Every structure is written in C-alpha cells, then in structure tokens.
Amino acid sequence: SDLTLQPPFRPHSTSSSSSEKVDGFTRKSVRKAQRQRKSQGSSQYRTQSAPVELSPLPQLKDTPSAEQQELFMQKLNQCCVLFDFLDSVTDLKSKEIKRATLNELVEYVSTYRGVLVESAYPDITNMICTNIFRALPPSDNPDFDPEEDEPTLEVSWPHMQLVYEFLLRFLENPDFQPSIAKRHIDQKFVLQLLELFDSEDPRERDFLKTILHRIYGKFLGLRAFIRKQINNIFLQFIYETEHFNGVAELLEILGSIINGFALPLKAEHKQFLMKVLIPLHTAKSLALFHAQLAYCVVQFLEKDPTLTEPVIRGLLKVWPKTCSQKEVMFLGEIEEILDVVEPTQFKKVQEPLFKQISKCVANAHFQVAERALYFWNNDYILSLIEENIDKILPIMFGSLYRISKEHWNPTIVALVYNVLKTLMEMNCTLFDELTSSYKAERQRFVTKTFFVYNSLCLRLRTPTWS
C-alpha cells in the first residue's frame, strides 16, 4: 500500500504543506521525496575552535625523492583537518585542497614503492582514524525501513571515500608490513571499524567490508578478536536492538572466513553456527541478509556434514509462523541445504523436515506453497525422496491430496497434480493404500460432521442435510 497511517506527532516527521496530504495520511511517496531531499547526515563535524584554512602544498611527483617522505607526512597532517559538509558554502577552497591532496595520497601509496617506511605508519593511521572514526549520527528516520526507504548518505563522503580508498591501498601495498602496522591497527582500531558497519550509507559499508576482510587476512593475531566482536554485534542485534545496518556485509565476510576453517571444526565455530547464525533467522529484517546468511550456513554444512541435523532442527524451531515472505526464504535455504546434504544425514531429519514441508505445501499463501512444491523440480531432492519414499509419502500424502482438491490457486493445483503423479510413480502400491485409507478417513469425518450438524439442526428445528 502506498498510504501509511502516520501518527500525529512523531518525532522528526518533516512538516509538509497541506496540499501534499490526504487528511491525516501522507502519501509515502511524498514523505520519501522529502526525506531524499535532506537525507544526508554526519555526526563527524563538531565545532572546532577556529576555522583552519588549508594552503596547497607542492605536488609529490614534482618533489625530489629525498624530500618526498617529509612532504608525504605534511600532506597526511593536512588531511587531519575536518570540514563541515552540512554547510555547503564555507571552506570551499580548503575542502577542494584536501580532496586533491587525498587523491594524491591514494595515488602515492598505490603506485610508488618504498613509501611505507616504519616512521610513516603512525601518521598514516592517525590520518585514517581522525577521518573515519566517529559516532554515527542518529538516524534521520527513526522507523527507517532499509527495504523501502532511501538511506541517509554520509555528507562528508567526498573526503571520506578517498580516505577509505587510501586505507585500502595502504593495506594492499606490497611493502605493507603487518608486524609494524599491528601496533596501530590493533583491537581498538578493529572495534571502531566494526562500529562503522552500522552506517546507513551502503557505499561506506561496502568499503568497510573489503577493508575488514583484508585486515582479517593480514593480521593473524586479530582474527579471533574480530570473530568474537562480530559475534557480539550479532547477539546484540538479535536479542537487544534488532537494529544494525551492516549485518549483510559482516555475513559476507564470514562466508569467506568459514570457507577457510580448519577441520575438525573448533567448538567455538560450532557454537557460532548454533547460537548466533540460527537465531539470526528470527530477525524481522531477515530479507536484508538472508542470502548471505544461507550461504554461511551451507558453508558450515559443506565443511562438516554432521551439523546437518542440528541445523535443520534449529531452523524448524525458529520456522516463521505468520510471515509468508520469510517462510519462502526459509524454504529457499532448506533447498540449498538439501542440495549438499549427504543421504545418511538426510535420513536423520527427513521426518520433522517433511512434516514442515507438508504444512508449507498446504499453505494458503500460494508463494509459500509454490516454493515448497518446487522442491520436486530438483533432481537431487527427488532422488532423496525416492530413496525414502516409504517414510516421506505418508507424511506428504494428506496435504497433497487435500490441496489437489481444495487449493484456491489453479497454478498450485496443477503443480500438486504433477507432484502426486511423481510420487505415485515412485511407489504405486503405497500410494493406492494411502488413497483408500485417506478416503475412508475422509468419509468418517464427513459422516461425523453431518451427524453433528444434523443433530444441531434437529434441535433448532431447521431442515437437515440429507
């Protein structure tokens, strides 16, 4: 619906002229447009005592190499001055000087060799920290819906982007020495970096993702710490705040980390899977990171197939009860898992799993039913079902038979016919047995219902069914 009920006095609701409103309701498109107009925020700039005016320094490439290092330091220092980007008129000249300098610095660390001498590390990291580490601003829109709304973009991005670029080039420089850098890129640095993943600006999160991945790759001593902090962020997201913008990005990093886990898996990793990744499925905003989450889960199962049973049981426990959109996602994930499942593991979970699938197939929401029925288009799943037809058919039969007669959606009915046909071909005898016992059961039910209805009618002296 494009009309949303807006409470009368919500903090931050931008006032709009009466022409834009239909009594009490504001068109969402109008509200969105307003937000877009002013959706830039920054908490970085806090009034500095005196405005600093930058004056341009000579270009690094025009300087004799003996003096380059000194100039490099000066430039790093110059880039530590912060500007107020919410004010788009002042300091234009200085802002431009800083932008050009940052560009030059990026080029310098990515193309020149031998620039990363030990004495440069403190100034480099200082420049980076000063620019990117900040308290993120309060969200412009307290009920920010990442699926619907435009994010608030970081207003100082023209500078910030270059600083991120610089950090990335710094980390990727062939002369980069983790053993020296670890004095500066330490736990505190990582912690502040992780906090920035909550940024609403997707461009910033994208940079952070690559950067954290590089840090994880280069600093062995920080790996356990990074995993633990991500753990904490997720737990806080699941159980406390339900709000964190960077879940998808962090999961993406984890996806590749899990890939590199040594076997047998440590208890810590298994705990992460069961106590963090599975509960993450309960989040309201699952749609925003489900693809990455499912990827992580499948990675785990590919590493260690014995985790299949706990994972499937875990998913069944948190299976969505009312949200059809989420149910479709869960079914997608189950299919991804079944794609890699070992037949012996499959046997352990087939009963509870197919009880759920049978419910999904009979779901009144056609997308849920359809998604579940698509399992029968998957050759590997079909082979698993065929192998265990005597267990699975009795579970599925009732739902399938019933919806083949009752589902409102013709596409679903058609799909169900195909599925029933496939199942019948797998074990014709069992199928016939189930059909007749289903019919008998059904007849008993109908007779009983008639009886109850008729006795009620008798009491009310109205005509009865015959």
Place this chain on the structure above:
Amino acid sequence: MAGADGDDSLYPIAVLIDELRNEDVQNDTETQLYSLKMYSIIHIFYNTIYDEDEVLLALAEQLGNFTMLVGGPEYVHCLLPPLESLATVEETVVRDKAVESLRKISQEHSPVDLEVHFEPLVKRLASGDWFTSRTSACGLFSVCYPRVSSTVKAEIRQHFRTLCSDDTPMVRRAAASKLGEFAKVLEPEYVKSDIISLFTALASDEQDSVRLLAVEACVSIATLLPQEDLETLVMPTLRQAAEDKSWRVRYMVADKFSELQKAVGSEITKNDLVPAFQNLLKDCEAEVRAAAANKVKEFCENLPEDNREQIIMTHILPCVKELVSDTNQHVKSALASVIMGLSTILGKDNTIEHLLPLFLAQLKDECPEVRLNIISNLDCVNEVIGIRQLSQSLLPAIVELAEDAKWRVRLAIIEYMPLLAGQLGVEFFDEKLNTLCMAWLIDHVYAIREAATCNLMKLVEKFGAEWAQNTIVPKVLGMANDPNYLHRMTTLFCINALSEACGQEITTKQMLPVVLKMSNDQVANVRFNVAKSLQKIGPVLDSNALQTEVKPVLEKLATDSDMDVKYFAQEAITLQS
C-alpha cells in the same frame, strides 16, 4: 505446542495432578510429599515444552508466585533449578522474567537457605560460559547481598567486579545497569573503594551503549556519597559524559539532567551543570538538544533560589531564545511543551519582557505541534500575566490549527477549546471561536464531529443553559434539515450530549419535536439513531411527554421495515417501560 505426538510425554503430569487433586494434606510429611510432586510437575513440564518462548515466559513469571504451592518458604528453594535454567535462555524477555521471579523468591528464603541454595546459584550464573547466565547474575547480587555473611559478601563483590570487566559488552551493559542498585546495598566504605572505580571504568568503556548506562548509575552513586567527595569522585566522570563523543551518551546526560542536578546539589550545579546544560542546549545533534530542551523548566525550577533569576536570565534564556528558531521541529516542540512554565519562575515583568516574544514566535511556528504545545500549556501563563496579553496572536494560531489538514491536529485543538473558553471568557468566545466550534460539527471526519459534540457539552456546562439556548441549540437543530444524512445524525448526537446539560425545558420544548420529526427520515441510520436518542434523552423528559409523544413514535419505529431500526426501537421501549 504439545501436538498429537507430544501427548504421551504429558501423561506423567496428568497422573501427578490427579494424585494431588485427591490428596488431603494434613501433616508435615504429606506437605513434603506434596511439594515433591509439585516439583516433579514443574520439572516434567519444563523438560517437555522447553522450546516455546511464550510458554517459557509464562512459566518464568508463574514460578515467582509458587512459594505457597510448593509448601511455603521452607521449600521455596525447590523452585530454583527451573528458574536457573530459565535465567540462561537466549530470549531476553524470558530471562528477565526469570530474574524477576528469582528476585522475588529470594525474599522468601531464610538467611540460611539464601546462603545454602540461592547464593551458590548466583555464583554459578556469574561464572557461566555463555553470556546469558552472566547477564542474569548481574540482577541478583543486590537482592542477596544484604542478607549474607561478610565472607559471602566479599565473594559477591568480587563477582560483580569481574562482570563489570567482562569481555562481552552484553554482560558489561547488564552490570552497568545494575551498578546503581548494587551501590545502594553496599556499605559506605565499599561504595568508595569498589563502586567508584567500577563506575569510572564503565563510564569510559569503549562501547557507548555501556557508557550511557553509567550515566544512569551516576545519579544513584552521587546520592550515596557525602557532598565533599562528589567533586573528586563523581564530577570528572560526569563532565566527561556531558562531552562524550557519542551523541547517545550526551543524550542520556540531557535526559537525566534533573535527577543529576538533584543528586549533586546546588553548589556543583552552579559551577558545573549550568555550563554543561548550556552546551547540551547547543549540541550539534538535534536529539540531544531536544532532550535538553525538555528539561529547561525542571532545571530552572531546581536552581538554588538565591540567584536563580540571574542564572536563568544570563545563561539559560539566551540558549532558549536560539532554540525557538531551531532548525529541527522536534527540538522546538520539546521546548514549546515546557517554555510556558518559565513564566511562573521568572514572574510577571520578565515574562512580559522576555518570554512573551518567544511564546508569540512559537505560536506562529510553521509546525502545528509546536503551536499546540504552547496552547495546551496556556494555563501557566494565565496565572502570571493573564491570557489577554496573548489573545491577539492566539486567535490566528487557533484558527489555523482548527483548519489543519491533519484531523489529529484538529482533534487536539478541539480538546483545548473548553479550557480556552474558560480562560478567554464568554464574550471573546462568542465573537471569535463559536463559528469554529460549529464548523467542526460538519467536519468530514467522524472523530472530529464526535469530539465537536462532546466539546459543545463541555461548553454548555461552562457557560450555562441560557447561553446554549441562544447560541448553540438553534444552529444544532437547524442541521436537522440538512440534505446530508451525516449532518442530520450529528444533530441527534448533539442532542444526546446536550439534553442533560440543557435541562428538561429546553429538551422537551425544542429538542424533542425535532427528534420526533426525524423519525420519518428516509435514511434508516437516521431513524435508528432517533430511537437511540429517544432512549438517551428519556430520563430528562417528564412522564407525560414520554407517554404521549415518545411512546407512539417508538412503537411506530418498532414496526419499521428496517431490521436495525426495529431492534433499537424495541430496545428503547423495553428500557423505558
């Protein structure tokens, strides 16, 4: 939940419940047996349905009330095992409920039982592997601390210290949020030796979510310390919090400002809190400014009286003036909700000279919420300078709000009408506001028409029946001939509301004929509302009118072709006979 396949596991419970039902508890052994069975039920129950959070929540809550059911305080400790496992689950609400129940039953433990059963549980939770049990432990220290021996006390303090520096932020948050509570039960010497260092550490935690909780603790800690220690032990931390780099922490300081002010006393307020408050009012984040703006009145009220006026005039008022034209409407409306309160503090002259221009500016603010907040607090100014000073600006503001496109804004202003009418007087009202009140009766939103009806009733209560007869009743009755049936129904609703306030004469002579005539309306909704109205105004009428006029009409309506009309007419007849 316990579906068809779960039924078997409930069988032992059924047996036990059945036995309990048939048991006649007379002596101690039987009581003990009884408790044992009760205990088993809880256990079986717990193990069967452990995976449904809603059930666990109910269980956690109920177990807190089970003391008598398990045989009284003597056996209360048998409730600890299930509550202990509930206190370790991931779901926060369940865990919190379990902690709440544990706190409750801790009081029912004897001092010995507390040390034998309860305290070991707290220790187990405090040293649990998973963060959930450690978070739960944080809430239990303060309930057992006062009632245990000094050795155990020392252990508890040690556990609390450990949890304050736990490496998961969730646990540190839990500890920080219980810091104030724990400080209150500690002996004064330990407040100084233990709590202050923990407080300082938490207040400079690397996570802002922990730091902001330390601000809350600051209030309790400051009240526990003698005045002379505050400067050295608390103020450095508080100053740092007021200038924290995270807006969430500064917001918390602003939000707790009045409590902090009371806790630190007037001397520190004058020297430290006034400049801190000024900074918060000028903060770069609107959230912080709004929170501070909300506290303006309370802060000023609590300033030491000897130089309150001077502080307000030289330090606070300049900031307030700036906030009146803030860029963020939320800040302005927060200010508007308290700014009127300053007039009682500053007195008549200052109000007229300094505050009045601000009120007037806010009355013209582009945001309706700001204007409404000013209007809703008019009574404060009325006491000091009289509302007349404002009436020139008030009127356009009211008119504009009355016609606002958002019906909730219109609704809000209607609700202030009786108050305004009382303060402005009947003359002003008749001249300027009466037409507005009547216009609302034909608003296209039902909620507004309904509120307008109710408003009329309150006005009549205020100005009297005679006023009603001259100004309101003719207009209301005139609407009975309106071509729009919704307006005709409004007439009926007004009559329902007004009859009692107007009295028997007006009701019988003027209103009743109109109602009766409307019984021939072609719209069924109007007709059944006639029946409802007749029922409603019945008590106001005399029995003669009821018998000769009302009854025949109701009887006619009772044979109406419309089902609803019949129903309501019959209901009215039954109630009147």
